[in-house]
Amino acid sequence: MRYVTLADHALRPQQKDKIFEASSRAKAAIKELGEENVINSTLGECLDDEGRLMVLPLVEERIRSMSIEEMFSYAPIAGVQGFNKAVEVALFGDNNRGFVIEAVPTPGGCGALRHVVWNYLDMGEAVITTEFYWGPYKGICEEHGRKLETFSMFNSQGGFNLEALDEKMAEVAERQKQILLILNTPANNPTGYTMTPQEMAGVVELIRKYAKDEERKITLCLDVSYIDYDAEFEESRRIFDELTDMPENTMVTVIFSMSKSFTMCGLRCGAIVCLSPTEEAARCFKDAMTFSSRSTWSNVIRPAQKVLVDICLDEDLKREADSQREKFRQIITKRGHTFLEEAGRAGLACCPYKHGFFITVPYENADKLAQALQEEQVYVVPLVKGIRFSPCAVTEEKCRRAPGIIKRVMERLEGEA
Numbered sequence: 001m002r003y004v005t006l007a008d009h010a011l012r013p014q015q016k017d018k019i020f021e022a023s024s025r026a027k028a029a030i031k032e033l034g035e036e037n038v039i040n041s042t043l044g045e046c047l048d049d050e051g052r053l054m055v056l057p058l059v060e061e062r063i064r065s066m067s068i069e070e071m072f073s074y075a076p077i078a079g080v081q082g083f084n085k086a087v088e089v090a091l092f093g094d095n096n097r098g099f100v101i102e103a104v105p106t107p108g109g110c111g112a113l114r115h116v117v118w119n120y121l122d123m124g125e126a127v128i129t130t131e132f133y134w135g136p137y138k139g140i141c142e143e144h145g146r147k148l149e150t151f152s153m154f155n156s157q158g159g160f161n162l163e164a165l166d167e168k169m170a171e172v173a174e175r176q177k178q179i180l181l182i183l184n185t186p187a188n189n190p191t192g193y194t195m196t197p198q199e200m201a202g203v204v205e206l207i208r209k210y211a212k213d214e215e216r217k218i219t220l221c222l223d224v225s226y227i228d229y230d231a232e233f234e235e236s237r238r239i240f241d242e243l244t245d246m247p248e249n250t251m252v253t254v255i256f257s258m259s260k261s262f263t264m265c266g267l268r269c270g271a272i273v274c275l276s277p278t279e280e281a282a283r284c285f286k287d288a289m290t291f292s293s294r295s296t297w298s299n300v301i302r303p304a305q306k307v308l309v310d311i312c313l314d315e316d317l318k319r320e321a322d323s324q325r326e327k328f329r330q331i332i333t334k335r336g337h338t339f340l341e342e343a344g345r346a347g348l349a350c351c352p353y354k355h356g357f358f359i360t361v362p363y364e365n366a367d368k369l370a371q372a373l374q375e376e377q378v379y380v381v382p383l384v385k386g387i388r389f390s391p392c393a394v395t396e397e398k399c400r401r402a403p404g405i406i407k408r409v410m411e412r413l414e415g416e417a
């Protein structure tokens with residue numbers, strides 16, 4: 001190819017981004033047919049019933065009133081003053097369970113995932129995650145010379161499949177010294193599943209089992225990007241109770257995102273966090289993460305960090321932000337449960353959903369189903385083994401209408417097969 005001097009590894013097959021492709025089709029259909037006649041359930045941003053982006057008013061106000069210096073000057077690589085404490089408050093409130101917590105800012109949760117995949121595995125090693133996962137996990141692994149391997153997410157009772165995880169860990173442990181397990185809970189993207197504290201305790205048991213080999217290093221990475229859209233604060237944090245007294249050859253890291261909890265998707269801020277039992281291990285974590293930051297994106301957007309600190313370190317502002325977010329949480333929960341109720345009535349099977357932005361309808365030929373749904377003006381995201389519907393972006397009325405249409409189209413496709 002003339003003028004193409006990309007290195008071999010960069011000449012990879014380019015697949016179209018299915019989410020943005022489906023979304024632009026939906027937008028074109030809305031232009032032609034009108035908003036009320038199209039169900040655009042593709043994107044992961046929260047829209048109100050008028051189709052406007054849902055942004056916490058307090059966050060908007062703090063950004064608009066920020067001084068030029070705060071807005072435009074460089075932030076320290078390890079975060080603006082108070083950043084660490086602010087992340088701790090956002091994640092744990094006033095009960096940090098005795099962990100030594102270090103938080104290094106990253107461009108969104110996505111940047112935090114990058115740091116974990118790069119720093120906790122060696123070249124060619126595999127990350128383990130659930131069979132239903134957020135698509136970019138795979139790309140982040142491949143971009144950094146790692147692989148993504150999955151295990152079946154649900155058992156026959158619709159709970160978290162600890163047996164399948166055990167098998168996958170055994171298989172990976174045969175091949176590599178390090179194990180990195182990424183679990184996206186609560187309110188998993190794309191299923192809306194939330195692991196119970198007992199299931200988290202089961203995961204910890206498995207980590208203990210494989211950590212008996214002292215040569216092995218095991219990292220559990222909890223991607224809690226949707227934690228504030230799950231149950232209420234204390235309930236959604238119960239999973240952290242299970243993570244204490246871990247063996248010395250293990251570490252727990254957390255992906256923190258401001259995109260959902262603080263509605264700042266475009267302001268690209270999050271953090272990679274460690275829940276360390278010791279000061280020494282926390283310091284090592286921080287050194288490795290800040291080196292990685294300096295050598296990739298350098299520092300992270302200052303105004304976003306400042307908003308987090310201002311809100312989380314001021315009790316009144318924190319209360320105000322929490323109560324504004326609570327309204328959003330209730331709207332999304334209501335929409336999700338409306339979809340589920342209607343799915344039940346229509347006989348449409350869904351993956352076990354508890355809370356959050358997304359619901360998955362399992363289906364083998366997901367691309368075909370998503371395509372056929374577009375003819376009915378329903379736009380969804382095809383996954384490997386199902387389609388993703390987004391109650392976060394669709395009115396309650398459309399959440400009520402969609403399951404019947406999906407079921408009808410599925411039956412039609414099955415009739416044609």
Ligand SMILES: Cc1ncc(COP(=O)(O)O)c(C=O)c1O
Pocket residue numbers: 044107108109110111134184189223225255256257258259265269270
């Ligand atoms: C499961 C999951 N993890 C992490 C992220 C990262 O989001 P961001 O980089 O916007 O913080 C997302 C965003 O959609 C997500 O769905």
